[in-house]
Every structure is written in structure tokens, then in C-alpha cells.
Amino acid sequence: MLTQLAVFVLLTYFSAAHAVAPYALRLSCGARANVHTAPTNTLWYKDYAYTGGVPANATRPSYITPPLSTLRFFPLSGGSENCYNINRVPPGHYLVRLFFGLVEDPNFDSEPFFDVSIEGTLVDSLSSGWSSQDDRVFTEALVFLTDGTASLCFHSTGHGDPAVISIEILQVDDKAYNFGPQFGRGSILKTVKRLSAGAGRPRFGEDYGADPWGGDRFWNSLPTLGESSDKAISVESPIKKISTAPNFYPQGLYQSALVSTDVESEIIYNIDVEPNGNYSVWLHFAEIDPSITKAGERVFNILINGDVAFKAVDVVSMSGGVKTALVLNTTVAVEGRTLTLSLQPTNNGLAIINAIEVFQIIKAEAKTLSAEVDALGSVKKALQLPSRLGWNGDPCVPQEHPWTGADCQFDIAKNRWFIDGLGLDNQGLRGFLPNDISKLSRIQSINLSGNSIHGSIPSTLGSISTLEILDLSYNFLNGSIPETLGKLNVLRILNLNGNKLSGRVPAALGGRLLHRASYNFTDNKGLCGIPGLPTCGPHLSAGAKVGIVFAVCLALLLVVGCLLVWYKRRQNILRAQKLAAREAPYAKRRTQFSRDVQMTIHQGTRTAAENGPILLS
Numbered sequence: 001m002l003t004q005l006a007v008f009v010l011l012t013y014f015s016a017a018h019a020v021a022p023y024a025l026r027l028s029c030g031a032r033a034n035v036h037t038a039p040t041n042t043l044w045y046k047d048y049a050y051t052g053g054v055p056a057n058a059t060r061p062s063y064i065t066p067p068l069s070t071l072r073f074f075p076l077s078g079g080s081e082n083c084y085n086i087n088r089v090p091p092g093h094y095l096v097r098l099f100f101g102l103v104e105d106p107n108f109d110s111e112p113f114f115d116v117s118i119e120g121t122l123v124d125s126l127s128s129g130w131s132s133q134d135d136r137v138f139t140e141a142l143v144f145l146t147d148g149t150a151s152l153c154f155h156s157t158g159h160g161d162p163a164v165i166s167i168e169i170l171q172v173d174d175k176a177y178n179f180g181p182q183f184g185r186g187s188i189l190k191t192v193k194r195l196s197a198g199a200g201r202p203r204f205g206e207d208y209g210a211d212p213w214g215g216d217r218f219w220n221s222l223p224t225l226g227e228s229s230d231k232a233i234s235v236e237s238p239i240k241k242i243s244t245a246p247n248f249y250p251q252g253l254y255q256s257a258l259v260s261t262d263v264e265s266e267i268i269y270n271i272d273v274e275p276n277g278n279y280s281v282w283l284h285f286a287e288i289d290p291s292i293t294k295a296g297e298r299v300f301n302i303l304i305n306g307d308v309a310f311k312a313v314d315v316v317s318m319s320g321g322v323k324t325a326l327v328l329n330t331t332v333a334v335e336g337r338t339l340t341l342s343l344q345p346t347n348n349g350l351a352i353i354n355a356i357e358v359f360q361i362i363k364a365e366a367k368t369l370s371a372e373v374d375a376l377g378s379v380k381k382a383l384q385l386p387s388r389l390g391w392n393g394d395p396c397v398p399q400e401h402p403w404t405g406a407d408c409q410f411d412i413a414k415n416r417w418f419i420d421g422l423g424l425d426n427q428g429l430r431g432f433l434p435n436d437i438s439k440l441s442r443i444q445s446i447n448l449s450g451n452s453i454h455g456s457i458p459s460t461l462g463s464i465s466t467l468e469i470l471d472l473s474y475n476f477l478n479g480s481i482p483e484t485l486g487k488l489n490v491l492r493i494l495n496l497n498g499n500k501l502s503g504r505v506p507a508a509l510g511g512r513l514l515h516r517a518s519y520n521f522t523d524n525k526g527l528c529g530i531p532g533l534p535t536c537g538p539h540l541s542a543g544a545k546v547g548i549v550f551a552v553c554l555a556l557l558l559v560v561g562c563l564l565v566w567y568k569r570r571q572n573i574l575r576a577q578k579l580a581a582r583e584a585p586y587a588k589r590r591t592q593f594s595r596d597v598q599m600t601i602h603q604g605t606r607t608a609a610e611n612g613p614i615l616l617s
Contacts, residue, residue, distance in 0.1 A: 022171035022213050023090050029164045030055030030070035037067050040206045044166065047072060051084045052387070057104040058165050061131035064202055064218065065138075066166050071101040073108075073163035076156050079390030081401055083153040084167060089145050093174045095215035097140040098152065101165035102131060112160025117153045118143055120397035121365040123190045125157075134202065135220050140191040142177055142215075143364070144184070145169075153393040155401040172215040173246035179280040179331055182361060189280060189359040193271050195222040197353050198232035198256035208250035211243050219253065219355070222269075225343075229265040230258040235288045240324040247327070253355050254286035254325050260300075260343065260350040267343040267351050275337050277360050284355035285315045285326040293322060298349035303342040304332050315352065331361070365397040368408070368417040375439035376406065376419065382434035383453065389427070395419065409442070418442045425471070426450035433472075435460045445469040449495065452476060457496075459484045467491060473520065474498035481527075485509050494519045502526025504536050 028035045028044035032055070035044040044066070047055070051072070058071035074082040096118055102110055111131050116124040116139050123141050130136040150169055154162035177189055196203065196219040205216040224230055234256040242251045260267050273279060281304060292298050295317035302310040309330045319326035332339070339358060343351035373395060380391050389404045396408035396417035407421030419440050425447045432455035433448075444466050453475040461470070462484025468491060477499040485494075486508025494509075494517060501524040521527050528536040 022215075023092065023094075023169070024171065024212070025086065025089070025167075025169045027084075027167040028066075028068045028070060029072040029166055030058070031068070035068060042066075042206070044068060050086060051082060052078055052392075053082055056163075058163075059102040059104045060165070061100070061102055062134050062137045064134050065099050065101065068165055071103065071163050071165045073103055073112075073161045074154055074156065075161050076158070078387045079392065080156040081153060081390035081392045081403070082156075082162065083151055083393040085393075086150040086152070086167075086169065087148065089148055089150050089169060090171070091146050091148065092171050093142065093144050093176060094150075095140065095142055095168070095170045095172050095217070096150070096152065097138055097168040097170070097218075098164055099138045099166045100126065100130070101137075101163050103161070103163055108161070112162055113157050114160070114162035115155040115157060115398075115401065117151075117155065117393070117398045117401070118188065119145070119151055119364065120153075120367050120394040121188055121362060122155075122398035122400055123188060123362060135193065138218075140218070141362075142172065142189040142191075142359070146185060151393055153401075155398075168216070170215045171213075173213055173248070175246040176213075176215075177247065177280070177282070177359070179329060179359075179361070182278075182331075186364050188362045188364050190362055192273060192279070192358040192360050193220070193356060194218060194358075195220050195356045196253055196256065197222045197225070197258040197355055198234060199223075203252070205250060208252040210250035211248040213245075214243075214248035214250065222258070222356070225258055225267045225269045225353075226265075228261065230260050230267050233257055233259055233289060235323070237288075237323060239286050239288075240321065241319065242325045249284065249325065249327070249355075253284060254323075255288065257286070257288055257352050257354045259289060259352045260345055263345045263347065263350065265350075266345070267353070269341045269356070271339045271341070271358055272337060273334055273339045273358070274360060276335055278331060278333050279339060280329065280331050280359040280361055281309070281339075281341075282357035282359075283310075283328045283353065284357075285313075285319070285328070285352060286324060286354050287315045287319070287322045287352065288354075289352065292316065292349070296348060298352060299346050300349070300351040301344040301346065302328070303340075303344060304330070305334065305338075305340050306342075307332075312346070314348075365394075365399070366410070366415045366417060368394050368396045368419070369411075369414070371439050371441075372419050375436050376403070378434045378436035378439075379422075382431045383424070383429040383448075383451075384431040385424075386428060389424075407445075420466075421445040423447045424451070429453055433458050433461075433477075437461065438463050440464065442466050447471040448475070449473040450475075454478070456480075457482055457485075457501075461485060462487045465489065469493045471495040472499070476500060478502070481505055481509065483508070492517050496520065497522045497524065499524050500526070504529040505533065 026044045027047055029047050031046045033046050037044065053072045053074040055070055055072050058069060098116065113126050115122055118141055124139040152167060156162055194217060199221040202220045204218050205214045223232060236255065239251050239254040242249055242254060295314055299312050299314045301308055302313055310328055315326050316322055343353060345351050376395055385391055391403050395403040395406045402408060405422060405424040406419055408417045409420045410417055420443055422443060429451040432453060435458045437458060438460035441464060443464060445468060449471045456479035457477055459482035462482060467488050473495040478501065480503035481501060483506045486506045497520040503526060505521060505527060521533060528534045
């Protein structure tokens, strides 16, 4: 009773967990509108605001490529690293698939070569001949996406411009393809081969009517494993134990098979792989041969690179009956470039196989500390980095393609990369230094010389306790040298020559440089205070500077006041003079009249002597 209850609870939990359809995003690269493709009416979203590059018409290299007419390519002039950054992806386990194409233009190289990374981990390198092989026109990998984003990058190798037709991000079960102890967020499974034995043509999961949680896998056809060593068989009757969690294999996969022709015929299949790698091999069986009806009638060995991987395989016995699915999985290390699969019949019948899957196990690269990525983003924006430098994706991984000018070190304790050097000298930078550059908290060397950087030196640079080399020479930096640079205890080289800096070199900085470090402050006309530079005037405290400013302002006010008083008095004098000038003629006339009156009076009052004798009658 308890067992039945436990089974019921597990089934209920599983049903609830998958009640919602899996997340699926399909992008038609370069498309300006959503596209539906036949025969399944699959929806492909338009390509908008995910990346740079150039949209163009596409030439499909293979008939298995989705029937889309556009692509996006990335000219080398736009940088060697180009990424699709897709946000709002729910955390989970995903099948990520990218189809590549050819630009429909005779002026373009018909087959570019480039590297592909997913979440900072290099997963594929396209080399000569990829466009003529059905299982090389795309890259597919199973990866955990945990931070709500997906970063898919294309790295130019100098031969043609990377071009991508479509991107698919399809959610699968979190335990899908659990291959053992190494399975999980620290590993990526890159598809090497996925084959349907005895099938007549390649098929996708949708063609099989597969469960959506299967990730719409692509199964190439495998008509034969060797010359006259096998024959194809098929049935239409249903197969038991298929489409179950966590892998959700489609029923059609088990309805065809290859069977060896006789007990002397060993079925051998060689698969090209990358050398010195670990591979997860998944083999699929279902006893669909009508001549086999019970256990013990077909037993065979499975060898991989000459070693027995599975001994005495009895499909009926191990699966629980005829027409019942069986999946075997093993991990093998391969030193050379070939993985050889051998099905070796025993005295108890012929070998059979329905499908083969081979994945390369790739250790997922640890990413760069997020704070440092944000800091470099601020530097990129503030310094107006030209597009040719790239600076897309993760600055440190994949390790084969770090950002130009960024030097990285690995922190074992945090399992993260950090930036320990920044070398962007003579790169034509024209912006300014942002305060956020101090978030590169472990950087040891900064060289931005020979550019056209303007503005002031951020005081926040003084908080980088690990900084040993700071070269900002031959730019257009102005203002004073921040006092905080005196806190750089391990600074060995400081080059600030060839700028427009002014003021006193901080005493703490000057003293340290004189004794233990190399410095160059020449060609800054306004700097003073250390040997080799002009002598600074008397050093004034902040209070003294305020007092001087106050006194100067007061003197200016007094001068202005005196000038105003003088001006008003002058105006009054001028007005008085003008008034006097107007009244002068009237005063002159009145003076003459007074004189005339006086003369008349004097003339009418003479003395007797003056008038002469008076005659009496």
C-alpha cells in the first residue's frame, strides 16, 4: 500500500511539474517580422535588439536547415567577438541549437570559419567543409541556464564573417541526459551524433510527434552500419516504455532498426570526435524483429574502441519484453579522433540497434565576477570603445577568445575570473575615465596612454589597493592629481606626463614615488611640488584660502562703493555747472539795469554848487 502511495505521489508531482509547456524561443536571425514555417507551422520570432551585426538574405546550406530566408552576419570590422544576449530566460536545463548559413551575395566568402560559444564555453569550431555535411550545419548543446539570460557568441577566426540563420532555446527536463557524477551545472553536453538506425530520412522530434519536453531533437538517418553486415527492419506497431521522463524519446525512434545479417558479421560504426575528450554514449534498443519472441534468443556484446562497454546484452530480458524500449548509457575517454562502436554477435543470435547518440562532455567555463563585468561595461561606454575591439559576452571566457586589452586571472576560491590588467594604449579612445573603473578591485595594471581621454582623474582610483602600474600619459586629462592616489601603497609606476594637469602633486604620493617608484609628470605646465617640476607657492590652509577670498571680495565692494560715491558727486557738480550756465545771461542783464538806475538817481540829485546859482525874481 505504501509503495503504491509513493508511486502515486511521484506521478502527481511529475505531472504538476510538467503541467506547463516547456519554455521555447525560436529566432529567425535577420528577420524583421515573425515567421511561420511549414509543415508544422513552427513560429520563429523576429530578430530585434539582441545583438549587432548585419541582416542579409540567406542561402541554406542543407535541406535540414529551417526554411528561413534571412540570416545575420558579423563583419570583422565590428569586432571579433559578437554575441546574442537573450534575457528573461527562466532558469533551467535547455537544448540550444544554432543553424548557420551562407550570405546570398557573390562578394562574400561562401564558407566562413568561426568558433561558437554558449555561456562563455567554447562548444564548436566550424572548419572547411561544414556547409556540405548535414550534421555540421548546426551546433547543438544541452546546458543549464541559471541567471535568466542566455549568451551565444560567435568568434571570428579571420576567415570570413560568421553567419547564423536561426537560434533555438528549448527547455528540457532538469535531469535529461543524466550521465553520472559529472552531470550538472558544471558540464555541457555537445551533440556529436544523433542517429536513427534503419530510418529512411532525417527527422526532427516534431516529425515524430514527440513530447515537447524532448527538445525537438534532430535525428539523422543511418541506413546501414557497414557493407552487407546489416539490414534494416521496421514495424508500425506501438512500442512500450517510450516517451518517459526525463528524456522523452519518441516512439518512432524504436520502430526501425538495423540487424546484423549473420553471427559472423560484426557491426562496426566509426564516429569522428575531438581528441582527448570524454564522451557520453547513449544506445537505444527495442526488439522489433518478429523472429525473436523471448529472452535468450538474441544476445550480443557492445564494444567501444575495443573495450567491452556492455556484455551479453539481451534486449528482451533487459527491457521486459518484445517491442519495449531499452536505453543504455556509458561514458568513455577517447585519446584519438575516432570513437568506434562495435556490435559483436554471440552464439545466441544477431545484434540489433535502433538509435545512437554521442555527446562530448565539456566542462563549463567559470564566468567573470559580475561586478567586474559591470565595471568594464562602464569603461566601454565612458571611453567610447570602437566596435572593432568587440567587448561582447564574457571578458575572460572562452579562454581562447578574451576581450582585447583585458588580462584575466582565476580565483579558485570563488570559481570566478577577475580582471588583473587593462591595456588599451593607442586605441583612439576619446571619452573620459568613469568612477566605476575602481570596481576592478583586483587590477594590477592600467595602461590607457596615447589616447584622447579628457576630463579629470577619478579619485576612486585610489581605492584600488592592488594597483601597481598606472599609465595615463599623453591624453588630455585636466584638473589636479587626486590626493587619494597617495593611498596606492604598492604603486611602482605612475606615468601622467603629456596631459593638462595642474596644481601640487600630493605630498603622500610624491614622497612615496621619490623613494620606491618610477614616475613621470613632465609636459604638464601646471604641476608643481616635486623635484623636476616648478616650485609651488606658499601652501595655504583651507581657512586661509577662505579668508583671502573674503578679503578680496570686501576690497572689491569698498572700491565699488567709492566709485559710486565719486560718480554721484561728480554728477552733482556737473548738474550745478549746467544750471549756472543757464542763469548767467539773466544775471548780467539785471546787473546792467541796476547800474542804469543808479546812474539815473545820481544824475537827478546834484548839489547847489553843481547846479549853479539860483536867480530870484
